[in-house]
Amino acid sequence: MMFAEARSEVRRVGLALLTIVLLGGCSEPEPPFEPLIEHDGPNVLLITLDTTRADHLGCYGYQRPGNPRPISPHLDAIAARGTVFTNAFCTASITPVSHASILTGQNPYTHGLRVLHGLHEYRLPDEAETLGETLRSVGYETAAFVSAFPAGSRFGLAQGMATFDEDFLQDAESGIVTADGTVNTGQNQRRAGDTTDRALAWLDAHLETAEKTDEAGQGGAARPFFLWLHYFDPHDPALLPPREYLDARPIVAATRSEQLKQTYDLEIEYMDHHIGRVIEALKARDELDNTVVVVVSDHGEGLGDHNWWTHGILYQEQIRAVMIVAAPGQPAARTFEPLVRIIDIMPTVLELVGVDSTYIPPTEGVSLASVVAGAKSIDRPPSPQPDSSEPGLNESAEESREADAEAPPRLVAYFDAVNTLSAYGETFLRQRGRRDDMLFGICDGRWKYIHHFHHETESELYDLENDPGERKNLYGDPQQRRQAARLLKLLLERDLMPGKRRSEAMAAEDIERLRSLGYVK
Numbered sequence: 225m226m227f228a229e230a231r232s233e234v235r236r237v238g239l240a241l242l243t244i245v246l247l248g249g250c251s252e253p254e255p256p257f258e259p260l261i262e263h264d265g266p267n268v269l270l271i272t273l274d275t276t277r278a279d280h281l282g283c284y285g286y287q288r289p290g291n292p293r294p295i296s297p298h299l300d301a302i303a304a305r306g307t308v309f310t311n312a313f314c315t316a317s318i319t320p321v322s323h324a325s326i327l328t329g330q331n332p333y334t335h336g337l338r339v340l341h342g343l344h345e346y347r348l349p350d351e352a353e354t355l356g357e358t359l360r361s362v363g364y365e366t367a368a369f370v371s372a373f374p375a376g377s378r379f380g381l382a383q384g385m386a387t388f389d390e391d392f393l394q395d396a397e398s399g400i401v402t403a404d405g406t407v408n409t410g411q412n413q414r415r416a417g418d419t420t421d422r423a424l425a426w427l428d429a430h431l432e433t434a435e436k437t438d439e440a441g442q443g444g445a446a447r448p449f450f451l452w453l454h455y456f457d458p459h460d461p462a463l464l465p466p467r468e469y470l471d472a473r474p475i476v477a478a479t480r481s482e483q484l485k486q487t488y489d490l491e492i493e494y495m496d497h498h499i500g501r502v503i504e505a506l507k508a509r510d511e512l513d514n515t516v517v518v519v520v521s522d523h524g525e526g527l528g529d530h531n532w533w534t535h536g537i538l539y540q541e542q543i544r545a546v547m548i549v550a551a552p553g554q555p556a557a558r559t560f561e562p563l564v565r566i567i568d569i570m571p572t573v574l575e576l577v578g579v580d581s582t583y584i585p586p587t588e589g590v591s592l593a594s595v596v597a598g599a600k601s602i603d604r605p606p607s608p609q610p611d612s613s614e615p616g617l618n619e620s621a622e623e624s625r626e627a628d629a630e631a632p633p634r635l636v637a638y639f640d641a642v643n644t645l646s647a648y649g650e651t652f653l654r655q656r657g658r659r660d661d662m663l664f665g666i667c668d669g670r671w672k673y674i675h676h677f678h679h680e681t682e683s684e685l686y687d688l689e690n691d692p693g694e695r696k697n698l699y700g701d702p703q704q705r706r707q708a709a710r711l712l713k714l715l716l717e718r719d720l721m722p723g724k725r726r727s728e729a730m731a732a733e734d735i736e737r738l739r740s741l742g743y744v745k
């Protein structure tokens with residue numbers, strides 16, 4: 225259609241010019257892109273919260289100790305408009321690995337981004353199909369504004385995003401001073417305020433371009449957008465909220481660890497404030513009721529639990545995800561307790577916006593659209609799902625088929641921590657303690673098993689129903705041998721270390737950037 229093509233060309237050129245003006249040319253020039261179809265669905269806003277523990281948000285029941293001020297009023301408001309998944313699992317507690325799962329609907333052993341730093345497998349391969357690529361191919365305008373290097377293009381996470389803004393704060397200002405007096409984190413991360421400013425400028429440009437073409441008699445509404453916002457503030461205290469924000473909210477703590485915990489909460493509160501600006505902007509533009517909003521964390525934070533302050537391993541405080549979906553016309557203020565995974569986000573979003581299944585790439589997740597629409601259990605997947613629960617060892621295949629016909633399918637969650645894999649090597653692993661082992665985990669909602677690859681006898685089994693804090697390791701308990709064997713079998717059915725994909729060695733400069741963020745010692 226000549227006319228339609230010309231119209232979309234006007235839109236595209238106008239938007240490209242505005243984007244260049246606004247972003248100072250920071251994004252890579254894109255070759256002309258022609259979508260396969262022009263799908264007319266709602267917008268998608270994906271907000272990824274780095275390092276955010278579910279149990280530190282109000283909508284997950286958090287009450288800040290001794291302080292009545294709510295920590296996350298704007299995230300709580302999103303939750304009140306939709307469904308809160310209270311038992312969601314990340315696939316890793318490492319930023320790029322987990323983000324690759326959110327964006328592809330695949331487990332790390334399938335999408336191929338396994339590690340944060342190392343000799344290989346730190347980059348999402350080009351052949352991976354991302355949510356951005358799919359939505360762009362059906363006519364969405366795609367844009368991402370990320371707040372830190374580990375969520376950036378070096379890890380292959382920019383695929384499908386026509387605009388990818390990772391132009392981090394260049395001038396190191398107050399609050400970016402590390403304990404030894406060095407100032408260097410500013411180039412590798414930015415605050416929620418800066419990320420939001422850039423994103424809202426893009427949003428205005430996108431919507432105004434559409435209005436202008438409308439006034440010129442060249443068609444009405446903007447093409448729908450897919451906007452991905454990544455926030456990094458709770459990651460660590462190296463980049464604190466601005467001074468005036470901190471001065472208005474003094475931290476009063478008796479101990480260093482209390483001080484750090486309060487700082488963590490304050491960083492969540494600051495991030496939440498700016499998420500509120502995004503929602504307000506959508507409301508003011510009359511777009512909120514036409515936008516599927518998804519909030520998900522890439523992992524949590526130890527905060528001293530299990531004697532671990534940061535993240536990188538597999539206990540619940542690190543691997544449990546924030547997961548909230550609010551979609552137009554769907555019931556509000558719901559919670560869903562059965563196990564779900566971040567790999568379910570991609571199929572859920574694509575179903576919610578009504579993309580024809582022809583255009584949806586295969587994922588390992590299942591769509592939760594029916595749950596968002598009010599169902600109390602997950603829809604039976606149309607074909608056998610690799611991540612559905614297998615029969616117990618004492619069930620015959622027939623018994624399990626009968627049980628399966630009645631009960632809704634139970635999902636199992638996979639997660640791993642193999643960052644040491646390519647960074648060091650086996651000799652090093654054997655010398656170091658169990659915390660440097662490669663860990664492979666699986667959970668069926670109640671039982672959680674963590675397999676220690678190099679020190680198998682140190683593997684862990686927890687009954688989350690009776691021991692949500694994972695205090696009692698039942699791996700050596702003779703009565704629970706069957707559970708451990710069943711979950712190990714589920715792990716071994718997967719091709720956990722395919723080793724087929726090799727990315728080129730990471731550049732020395734990139735290693736330095738990771739060091740500035742505290743990753744490389």
Ligand SMILES: [Zn+2]
Pocket residue numbers: 274275317318319320522523
């Ligand atoms: Zn992260």
